[in-house]
Amino acid sequence: xxxxxxxxxxxxxxxxxxxxxxxxxxxxxxxxxxxxxxxxxxxxxxxxxxxxxxxxxxxxxxxxxxxxxxxxxxxxxxxxxxxxxxxxxxxxxxx
Amino acid sequence: xxxxxxxxxxxxxxxxxxxxxxxxxxxxxxxxxxxxxxxxxxxxxxxxxxxxxxxxxxxxxxxxxxxxxxxxxxxxxxxxxxxxxxxxxxxxxxxxxxxxxxxxxxxxxxxxxxxxxxxxxxxxxxxxxxxxxxxxxxxxxxxxxxxxxxxxxxxxxxxxxxxxxxxxxxxxxxxxxxxxxxxxxxxxxxxxxxxxxxxxxxxxxxxxxxxxxxxxxxxxxxxxxxxxxxxxxxxxxxxxxxxxxxxxxxxxxxxxxxxxxxxxxxxxxxxxxxxxxxxxxxxxxxxxxxxxxxxxxxxxxxxxxxxxxxxxxxxxxxxxxxxxxxxxxxxxxxxxxxxxxxxxxxxxxxxxxxxxxxxxxxxxxxxxxxxxxxxxxxxxxxxxxxxxxxxxxxxxxxxxxxxxxxxxxxxxxxxxxxxxxxxxxxxxxxxxxxxxxxxxxxxxxxxxxxxxxxxxxxxxxxxxxxxxxxxxxxxxxxxxxxxxxxxxxx
Numbered sequence: 001x002x003x004x005x006x007x008x009x010x011x012x013x014x015x016x017x018x019x020x021x022x023x024x025x026x027x028x029x030x031x032x033x034x035x036x037x038x039x040x041x042x043x044x045x046x047x048x049x050x051x052x053x054x055x056x057x058x059x060x061x062x063x064x065x066x067x068x069x070x071x072x073x074x075x076x077x078x079x080x081x082x083x084x085x086x087x088x089x090x091x092x093x094x095x
Numbered sequence: 096x097x098x099x100x101x102x103x104x105x106x107x108x109x110x111x112x113x114x115x116x117x118x119x120x121x122x123x124x125x126x127x128x129x130x131x132x133x134x135x136x137x138x139x140x141x142x143x144x145x146x147x148x149x150x151x152x153x154x155x156x157x158x159x160x161x162x163x164x165x166x167x168x169x170x171x172x173x174x175x176x177x178x179x180x181x182x183x184x185x186x187x188x189x190x191x192x193x194x195x196x197x198x199x200x201x202x203x204x205x206x207x208x209x210x211x212x213x214x215x216x217x218x219x220x221x222x223x224x225x226x227x228x229x230x231x232x233x234x235x236x237x238x239x240x241x242x243x244x245x246x247x248x249x250x251x252x253x254x255x256x257x258x259x260x261x262x263x264x265x266x267x268x269x270x271x272x273x274x275x276x277x278x279x280x281x282x283x284x285x286x287x288x289x290x291x292x293x294x295x296x297x298x299x300x301x302x303x304x305x306x307x308x309x310x311x312x313x314x315x316x317x318x319x320x321x322x323x324x325x326x327x328x329x330x331x332x333x334x335x336x337x338x339x340x341x342x343x344x345x346x347x348x349x350x351x352x353x354x355x356x357x358x359x360x361x362x363x364x365x366x367x368x369x370x371x372x373x374x375x376x377x378x379x380x381x382x383x384x385x386x387x388x389x390x391x392x393x394x395x396x397x398x399x400x401x402x403x404x405x406x407x408x409x410x411x412x413x414x415x416x417x418x419x420x421x422x423x424x425x426x427x428x429x430x431x432x433x434x435x436x437x438x439x440x441x442x443x444x445x446x447x448x449x450x451x452x453x454x455x456x457x458x459x460x461x462x463x464x465x466x467x468x469x470x471x472x473x474x475x476x477x478x479x480x481x482x483x484x485x486x487x488x489x490x491x492x493x494x495x496x497x498x499x500x501x502x503x504x505x506x507x508x509x510x511x512x513x514x515x516x517x518x519x520x521x522x523x524x525x526x527x528x529x530x531x532x533x534x535x536x537x538x539x540x541x542x543x544x545x546x547x548x549x550x551x552x553x554x555x556x557x558x559x560x561x562x563x564x565x566x567x568x569x570x571x572x573x574x575x576x577x578x579x580x581x582x583x584x585x
Contacts (some may be wrong), residue, residue, distance in 0.1 A: 031460060
């Protein structure tokens with residue numbers, strides 16, 4: 001499989017990274033080079049192999065459903081590029 | 096007093112206990128060394144006052160006669176660890192100015208053990224790189240140079256600032272992180288030791304995420320003993336990391352022994368790959384002899400899926416990175432760039448401006464392999480091959496106790512010398528399989544190549560067998576007698 005400039009433009013949109021046409025054109029051969037290389041995995045017989053999801057066997061723990069932190073709104077907002085009235089502020093989304 | 100900066104952590108610890116010098120003298124010595132090494136570009140931010148404050152506590156504790164394990168030891172901290180109130184940027188422009196309101200578990204553990212902080216160490220952006228050239232702060236320059244040459248060399252990556260700081264005697268020990276070799280390859284390039292423990296030993300809480308199923312923190316220092324001391328302080332169960340191992344911390348330092356009688360050392364035949372310089376294979380053979388001398392028996396083993404480890408990694412790591420890095424959206428922290436088109440435009444403009452070329456490349460690959468129609472062909476396939484790689488190791492460890500290989504397929508290369516992304520990825524060919532299997536692995540210096548640059552030997556242990564790895568590392572360290580240090584030019 002190889003990607004076209006059309007597909008790279010689509011991936012950039014999915015990844016929310018603005019890209020110029022030059023960047024797209026430069027990425028097409030780069031990505032195809034990498035994807036062509038990873039496709040050698042097709043040689044490996046993986047019939048009946050379970051995909052690995054946890055590298056060290058362990059059970060996910062449960063904890064009591066209680067608030068164990070919080071009340072640090074000001075601290076959290078301190079790093080926001082734009083905070084107003086105790087909230088994160090973003091560009092208008094509803095006209 | 097400058098001699099203090101050449102000492103190991105174990106030597107500093109005993110000198111402090113015996114009253115030969117004070118913690119304040121140690122901190123001042125290293126603060127001065129850091130300030131005098133700006134040309135290396137190893138730090139993104141320096142915190143001399145932090146090192147001095149910890150030193151003051153250590154000197155008071157000494158007067159009371161109760162010194163914690165790392166009292167008065169000032170450390171460098173990779174910029175991937177969240178440090179409360181101190182810039183934490185992961186080497187990226189997108190996190191510029193981010194001051195976490197919390198401390199990572201690993202650095203909190205180190206602080207509890209009495210360590211101070213010299214500053215935050217430069218690194219490849221989001222730990223994506225093998226040469227430190229992807230850092231938004233510019234590359235770290237290795238203190239090492241080829242014989243008779245002034246060419247600027249890479250300290251390796253992504254923990255390049257960490258490696259350079261230890262090699263240049265500007266920090267006695269540092270934290271690193273290793274997703275696919277980021278502790279071990281730079282350790283090898285700079286003639287120091289570095290260990291990545293079993294996945295889950297070090298809490299990932301407060302470590303900026305790259306690829307969560309692979310990321311593991313670990314120490315880098317001058318000696319195997321120092322690595323054991325630091326690792327003991329860094330590890331431990333943390334309920335805030337869902338993959339943290341709920342196990343007691345072994346006493347690795349007390350368990351150190353270079354007597355390997357009865358141990359079998361696996362030599363994987365698939366690691367004899369084409370194009371690796373003969374000096375590296377010769378050092379590998381020498382390493383086998385050293386371990387035999389320590390009482391171990393070499394056995395040939397087979398890890399049949401070795402050649403598929405790198406392509407597997409370059410699906411799984413970018414896929415996880417594309418998800419993890421979705422959080423950098425210009426809303427909660429870091430950079431925001433206004434785009435022309437509302438919220439989506441702001442996201443896209445912020446990420447375009449904030450991420451460097453390699454990070455964009457990996458986010459793009461990750462987004463592609465996770466996208467509808469390709470997920471099974473790429474991501475699920477890679478997870479299946481990963482299972483086979485893990486199984487390879489499980490079988491190998493029925494026949495051996497520890498595996499010996501070279502750490503990297505070359506010595507350090509020049510800044511700007513490797514421009515092809517794929518060629519750069521190949522640097523981690525020996526390091527990545529152990530990462531995919533979550534196993535503990537360490538690099539120890541073995542010798543110098545013909546141009547006078549360090550080469551490392553790589554030890555891989557079975558899950559939770561850090562002690563075996565450290566002990567084999569110690570056996571090599573004692574026999575290699577590696578004492579070379581870069582000549583000071585900075």
